[in-house]
Amino acid sequence: MEVGRVVLEIEGLRKRYGGTVALDGCTFAVAPKRLVGLLGPNGAGKTTLMRCLLGLVVPDGGEIRWSGEPLDGDRGRRFGYMPEERGLYPSMRVAEQVRYFAMLSGLSSAAAARATTDVLQRIGAADLAERRLEELSHGNQQRIQLAVALVHDPEILVLDEPFAGLDPLGVDQFGALLLDLAADGTTVLFSSHQLDLVQHLCQDIVTIHRGRVVLAGELEELQRATAYRRVTVVFAAPASTGWADDLDGITVERADDRHAQLRLDAGSDPDDVLQAARTAGSVLRFDYEPPSLEELFREAVGR
Numbered sequence: 001m002e003v004g005r006v007v008l009e010i011e012g013l014r015k016r017y018g019g020t021v022a023l024d025g026c027t028f029a030v031a032p033k034r035l036v037g038l039l040g041p042n043g044a045g046k047t048t049l050m051r052c053l054l055g056l057v058v059p060d061g062g063e064i065r066w067s068g069e070p071l072d073g074d075r076g077r078r079f080g081y082m083p084e085e086r087g088l089y090p091s092m093r094v095a096e097q098v099r100y101f102a103m104l105s106g107l108s109s110a111a112a113a114r115a116t117t118d119v120l121q122r123i124g125a126a127d128l129a130e131r132r133l134e135e136l137s138h139g140n141q142q143r144i145q146l147a148v149a150l151v152h153d154p155e156i157l158v159l160d161e162p163f164a165g166l167d168p169l170g171v172d173q174f175g176a177l178l179l180d181l182a183a184d185g186t187t188v189l190f191s192s193h194q195l196d197l198v199q200h201l202c203q204d205i206v207t208i209h210r211g212r213v214v215l216a217g218e219l220e221e222l223q224r225a226t227a228y229r230r231v232t233v234v235f236a237a238p239a240s241t242g243w244a245d246d247l248d249g250i251t252v253e254r255a256d257d258r259h260a261q262l263r264l265d266a267g268s269d270p271d272d273v274l275q276a277a278r279t280a281g282s283v284l285r286f287d288y289e290p291p292s293l294e295e296l297f298r299e300a301v302g303r
């Protein structure tokens with residue numbers, strides 16, 4: 001990451017719960033105005049990390065810096081947090097609830113009312129203002145959680161599995177909201193197990209495994225820097241098999257008479273593969289791609 005393009009730095013963060021090591025020297029940096037996916041298997045340390053960022057858990061060691069300075073007491077103003085477990089009041093009306101949290105973050109009553117109207121408008125939930133939270137769908141409850149996290153206009157938004165439990169439409173809508181926020185200048189860091197979604201949305205990723213960062217950076221750059229490539233071939237009609245078996249630098253991962261999935265080592269020419277495929281049958285589709293985020297993730301965590 002370029003020097004000067006960093007807003008949040010986490011260095012050597014450690015946290016232990018009794019005999020369990022949750023963070024084991026976790027180090028990475030976040031550039032401003034980016035959408036960053038925080039990945040890791042169950043128990044990797046993601047929630048602990050987010051809670052350390054928010055000051056809800058005190059780390060045993062390491063440092064968190066904001067614009068080069070150690071993070072001090074004004075986290076509340078800088079950070080917006082959407083925890084995985086709901087912390088809202090089910091029977092309270094939406095606007096009243098958002099206003100209440102705005103005042104908790106230090107806004108005056110009048111400023112909180114204005115900020116509430118603005119944030120509900122911004123996330124497309126103005127029509128929900130007078131509804132009780134418990135009456136809303138899961139997706140709309142997530143929106144209100146987001147409104148609460150955003151109402152004091154934080155510089156960075158930290159969300160713990162915000163997409164969990166949303167249907168595909170809800171995922172699209174919530175993803176679009178996060179993209180808009182990042183485009184408007186808010187840095188967004190969110191954890192997720194949905195790797196295809198992270199690949200689709202995020203510019204940057206951080207992968208934690210056993211409390212340490214095992215893969216981090218700009219996703220396209222990480223993909224580009226991986227030596228091997230993936231080729232998928234689809235034939236228009238059943239083709240003869242075995243056509244790729246003797247090609248140099250190629251591993252056949254899956255193949256039948258209609259499809260083949262191959263891994264090409266660095267330096268292997270996709271043209272050679274296409275030519276070989278054409279000897280076997282009529283090629284309907286030929287994809288030459290870097291590894292997916294899911295493949296990078298599996299390699300990074302050794303699965």
Ligand SMILES: Nc1ncnc2c1ncn2[C@@H]1O[C@H](COP(=O)(O)OP(=O)(O)OP(=O)(O)O)[C@@H](O)[C@H]1O
Pocket residue numbers: 017020021022040041042043044045046047048049
């Ligand atoms: N309050 C706690 N007391 C004891 N152990 C804890 C506590 N919080 C977390 N841990 C342990 O620390 C480790 C990291 O947990 P954490 O919740 O940070 O992981 P995670 O990456 O968020 O996992 P998941 O994807 O399952 O939500 C786990 O082994 C967990 O059991």
